[in-house]
Amino acid sequence: MNARLAIPVIWGLAGALLLKLWNAWDQLPSRVAVHFGLSLQPNGWSSKGALAVIIALAVVGQAALATWLILRVTSASGIMAPVQLVVSLVLVCAFWQVINYNAKGAQFQPLWILVPMVLLFATIAALLLQMKFHYYRR
Helix, strand or coil, rough: CHHHHHHHHHHHHHHHHHHHHHHHHHHCCCCEEEEEEECCEEEEEEEEHHHHHHHHHHHHHHHHHHHHHHHHHHHHHHHHHHHHHHHHHHHHHHHHHHHHHHHHHHCCCCCHHHHHHHHHHHHHHHHHHHHHHHHHCC
């Protein structure tokens, strides 16, 4: 994966989520569900302002960290880009679901979280195996 391509995709995902939050702002109730249990029922609540701050800090912070890691950690640059891209995808999918649940009453869809998480774990496993084989080939 081209590391330089991952950076705009990560920032694009963050921007899309912030745009989604902006567009749904008037539909959000003043008290929003921010955490869901195994039964996919909300079990943690917050104000919509606090949710906005959490979302903004999480996605912008993760995008900034991912950018720094991809550009600065050159010894792991081949590993860093796909992992950070999938981490961004998981984060955006989770928050997207929270916004949809609170703004539209849409049922929480676990596949939108589970599929990216499986992809994340598979990416990490594949990259670790690649590192292991590369190490032993020396």
